Amino acid sequence: MRIAVIGNGIVGTCCAAWLQRDGHHVTFVDPLGPAEATSFGNAGSLSPSACLPVGMPGMWRKVPRWLLDPLGPLTVRWWYAPVAAPWLMRFLRACSADEVTRIAAVMRGLLAPIFDCYEPLLQRAGAMGLMRRTGCLYVYSGPEAARQWAWGMNLRRSLGVEMRDVDEEELVALEPDLKGRFRFGILAPENGSTPDPAALTRAIFDRCVADGAEVVRARATGFRLRAGSVTGVELEGLETLDCEGAVLAGGAWSARLAKQLGPAIPLETQRGYHVTVESSNLALRHTVMAVEHNLMVNPMRMGLRLAGSVEFAGLTAPPDMRRADALLARGQEMFPHLDTSRVTRWMGHRPCLPDSMPVIGRAPRVDNAWFAFGHGHVGMCSAATTGREVAHLVAGREPEVDLGPFAPTRFVRAA
Numbered sequence: 001m002r003i004a005v006i007g008n009g010i011v012g013t014c015c016a017a018w019l020q021r022d023g024h025h026v027t028f029v030d031p032l033g034p035a036e037a038t039s040f041g042n043a044g045s046l047s048p049s050a051c052l053p054v055g056m057p058g059m060w061r062k063v064p065r066w067l068l069d070p071l072g073p074l075t076v077r078w079w080y081a082p083v084a085a086p087w088l089m090r091f092l093r094a095c096s097a098d099e100v101t102r103i104a105a106v107m108r109g110l111l112a113p114i115f116d117c118y119e120p121l122l123q124r125a126g127a128m129g130l131m132r133r134t135g136c137l138y139v140y141s142g143p144e145a146a147r148q149w150a151w152g153m154n155l156r157r158s159l160g161v162e163m164r165d166v167d168e169e170e171l172v173a174l175e176p177d178l179k180g181r182f183r184f185g186i187l188a189p190e191n192g193s194t195p196d197p198a199a200l201t202r203a204i205f206d207r208c209v210a211d212g213a214e215v216v217r218a219r220a221t222g223f224r225l226r227a228g229s230v231t232g233v234e235l236e237g238l239e240t241l242d243c244e245g246a247v248l249a250g251g252a253w254s255a256r257l258a259k260q261l262g263p264a265i266p267l268e269t270q271r272g273y274h275v276t277v278e279s280s281n282l283a284l285r286h287t288v289m290a291v292e293h294n295l296m297v298n299p300m301r302m303g304l305r306l307a308g309s310v311e312f313a314g315l316t317a318p319p320d321m322r323r324a325d326a327l328l329a330r331g332q333e334m335f336p337h338l339d340t341s342r343v344t345r346w347m348g349h350r351p352c353l354p355d356s357m358p359v360i361g362r363a364p365r366v367d368n369a370w371f372a373f374g375h376g377h378v379g380m381c382s383a384a385t386t387g388r389e390v391a392h393l394v395a396g397r398e399p400e401v402d403l404g405p406f407a408p409t410r411f412v413r414a415a
């Protein structure tokens with residue numbers, strides 16, 4: 001089948017690679033090159049343990065304090081509050097203990113096969129070095145602080161995530177750079193990361209092209225429909241691209257196109273930031289999640305990347321790089337000896353649904369288009385599994401993951 005894949009971030013790229021393995025002819029449609037949007041600058045964590053939603057029980061109590069701090073971990077720019085309000089209400093409704101438990105179980109199903117699903121793609125691309133399984137350390141100022149997050153950690157354990165408590169002595173042995181600031185940790189040994197998320201995406205993309213994928217550098221503006229099927233993708237400034245099927249993987253920009261093929265989907269952008277310390281003098285071996293600082297730290301090829309922050313301000317407002325600086329300040333608290341003489345800053349758009357789960361499934365109004373977007377905070381982790389599952393759907397095979405909870409229609413039911 002000739003399939004147009006809209007979006008060549010990590011999700012679209014993995015969908016294309018899995019579709020090619022089934023013999024489909026793929027055309028990428030994107031005005032940008034591979035991994036030039038959100039998949040460029042994420043923290044690169046590949047975590048089967050990352051199954052908890054963003055909204056957790058009791059979070060609503062912290063939100064007012066966060067909102068008052070414009071550089072805090074979660075902020076809504078005041079002029080954007082009326083736009084974000086309905087989404088935030090849905091988000092808060094998904095924070096009940098029952099709902100979080102349900103979502104975590106569903107997401108665990110999507111995240112557990114991370115490495116199995118990336119491996120064939122990276123093997124084929126000759127890029128296995130871009131995926132490593134070195135474990136993740138969740139670190140805390142002490143065991144008392146860790147107790148505040150125990151409910152979520154125990155939920156992870158109950159879902160089969162391997163996690164082991166680490167006392168101060170072992171913590172320092174595992175990561176000497178953490179000495180002094182952190183007295184307790186939890187090691188998730190099955191977790192991994194990539195030393196360069198953009199290079200990983202490009203490696204898979206380049207292999208797809210070498211294997212025959214075509215590339216159209218244009219924005220998709222709509223679909224040409226005939227008798228309940230997509231027969232083409234309309235392009236800005238170019239002729240309509242003929243196709244026999246389409247996958248929409250446009251990240252945070254997917255909602256408008258999705259609306260043409262189904263009911264409205266409440267997709268919002270949670271803008272996140274990174275600061276990469278180019279010539280880091282630290283020698284971290286794990287990804288480190290400083291839970292109290294809301295900060296993910298990952299040693300990468302280009303330096304030490306500190307990433308995090310959630311900002312609601314839509315798709316077009318310029319970045320507020322003071323938020324990246326706030327991440328750097330938290331990094332300096334963690335590592336007082338960090339050499340910060342050369343840093344780069346970045347902002348990206350996490351595509352987020354209120355229940356922290358992506359949309360994966362057939363487009364409701366047609367028989368030959370599929371949605372794969374909304375991967376939020378875990379798009380790197382879940383892209384390869386999404387690609388495999390989309391290929392199953394296109395082929396009419398039984399999915400390996402229960403895709404019911406990811407249905408594009410679930411928000412209609414909820415409303």
Ligand SMILES: Cc1cc2nc3c(=O)[nH]c(=O)nc-3n(C[C@H](O)[C@H](O)[C@H](O)COP(=O)(O)OP(=O)(O)OC[C@H]3O[C@@H](n4cnc5c(N)ncnc54)[C@H](O)[C@@H]3O)c2cc1C
Binds near residue numbers: 274307350377381
């Ligand atoms: C600070 C930060 C840290 C993160 N850390 C992690 C992490 O450690 N681990 C993890 O798993 N995830 C992480 N994420 C999330 C992850 O980066 C995203 O979930 C993932 O990159 C989304 O990939 P995507 O392919 O859906 O979107 P994108 O990478 O944004 O790609 C979407 C593509 O679609 C194209 N597009 C949009 N509209 C159209 C159109 N109309 N026509 C054609 N093309 C279109 C865009 O140009 C773009 O190239 C992080 C995110 C941020 C911001």
